[in-house]
Amino acid sequence: MVNYSYFPGCNLKTNAKGFEKSAIAVSKKLEAELVEIPNWNCCGTVHTMTADNLMKRIAPVRVLARSRKHVEELENSSQDIVTLCSMCNSTLKIVNSEVLVDPEKLEVINFQLEDDEETYSSDMEVKHFLEILRDNIGFAKIANKVVKPLKGFKVTPYYGCMLLHPEEAKIDDEEMPSVLENLIESLGAEVVFSPLFKYCCGSYHIVSDEDIVTRQVQKIIDSAMIRGANALAVACPLCAYNLDQQQKMLMEKTGKKEAIPIFYFSQLMALAMGEPVEINHFEDHKIDPRILLKELKFK
C-alpha cells in the first residue's frame, strides 16, 4: 500500500462529493490510498497571470508546504501531492514550477510563511490522480480489479481545458490525449471519440452569462451524442457542473428530450470495481446516471 498526500479542493467537499468518495474508494482498492491533508486551504485559483502578484501565490505555496509536512507523517508515501480537481491541479502545478525556476519569488512568499513554520523548499511534485493511475498503477492493474465490466457504456472522454493546458500543468498530450481513453477501455466500456474533447465548457461565465455556457454545452453534448455516446467522462467539477446543469436547462427551455449523464472518471471506476453505488452521490446530478444504469441493466 502506498499513501498519497491528497489535496481535495473546495468543490470536492461541496458540489462534487461523489467524485471524492468514489476516487478514495478505488484508490484503496488499488493500494494507492488518497489520504487527505488535515488542514488544507484554497489552492489559490484562479491562477493570476500577473507575474508579480505574490499575494495570490501564498495560498498554493502554503498548500505545498502543508502537503510536505503531511508526507512526513504518512507511512510509505511519495513526494507527491495528488489532486482530483483539474483546476486545483493546474494552479498548484503552475505555481510549483514558477517558484522552482524563480527562487527569489519563493523567498518573498516564504517570508510570509516563516512565522507559521510553513515555508516551502520546492521539494514536492503535483500530480493529478489520473497521472497516478497511468504512471504508478497502470491500466493493467486497474483492469484486473474490474469485477463488473461496463458493458454497453459508450463514453466520450471530455478533458476540458485545465488538464491539457498550459505547458506546466498539462497531464497528457494536448492534441492527442489518451489517459481517459485508456482508462475507460480498461473498465470494459467503449470509447466514443469526439473532436470537441477540449472545447471550452463555458467555465466561469456560468456566474455572469449563463447563455454562453448553454451554447457551449449544447455543442459538446451534441457532438458526443451524434457519434453514439451515452455518457461523458470528466475530471473537472466546473466542467461537470456546467455540462450537467445546462443540459437540464436546455431540456426545460427548448423541449430537448435527450440528455446524457456526466460521470467523473472515478465514478465509472467505482461502478466497474463493484463499489456500492451510493458513494457516487448520483442524487446530486441533474441528469441522473442511474437512468442509464437501469437501461443497461447494470447492477
Place this chain on the structure above:
Amino acid sequence: MSKAKTESKNTKKETTGNVKIYIMGSAYEVPATLTIMKAMEYAGYKFTRGSGCRAGFCGACSTVYRKEGDFRIYTALACQTMVEDGMVLTQLPFVPADKPTYDINNLTPSANTILRFYPEVARCLSCNACSKVCPQDIQVMDYIQFSLQGQIDKAAEESFDCVSCGLCAIRCPAEIPQYHVAELARRLYGKYLMIAPSYLDERIKEIIDGKYEDGFKELMALSKEKLEERYKNRDKE
C-alpha cells in the same frame, strides 16, 4: 479564558519597578506589574468602552500596539497582557464589522450559506494574518477555509474558543469579519449537525412533568441564611 501573554520572550527582564509606555503618543511611567488595561487607568484614563469582564473572556478590550524600534504591529487583550518598557499603546473601543441578519431556522449548513451572508470569505488569500493576531491562539484562517469548504463542523470546533475581540477582522487583507463567520458556523453546527444527546429529551420531559417543582418551592421558601448554609454544604464534584 485568554492565555496571558507577554509578547516578548527576550525583553522580559523585570517585574518590579517602573516602565515607560506611550499612550496615544504621550509618555507615562507606570509600574511594571500592571496589565495594559490597569496601566492605562493608572495613567488617568477611564474606560467607558473597550473594557468588559477583565478576565479574558468577553473580548471587549482588543489592543493594538507597537514597541519602540520594532516595525511589527502587536495585538492583545488589554486585560490579559502585561505592560513592557517602550510599548506604544492605544485601546480599540470597538471593531466595526457588518453583521447580516438571518433566521437560523431557514438555513442549510453548507458553504453556500456562509457565502450568501459573507461572500468576502471567498477572497481569503490564506495569508494567515488572522491566526497570527488571535489572542486565543485559534487557527482562524483554517476555520475560514473550513467554512469555505462547507466543513461547518470543523469550522465550529476550531473557532469554539473565540471571544469575538475582532482583531482578526482588522488585520485581514480580504476584509473578512472572521469572528462573525465563526458565529454563523457554530450556529449552523448547533442547529443542524450536532447530535443532540439522548438525555436532553428525557430531562425536558422531567421538567415539563413537574419533577423539580417541589424542590424549587422548598428552596424559594428558605431564608437567606439557610440558603447560604445549603450552598456551602452542596455536593461538589
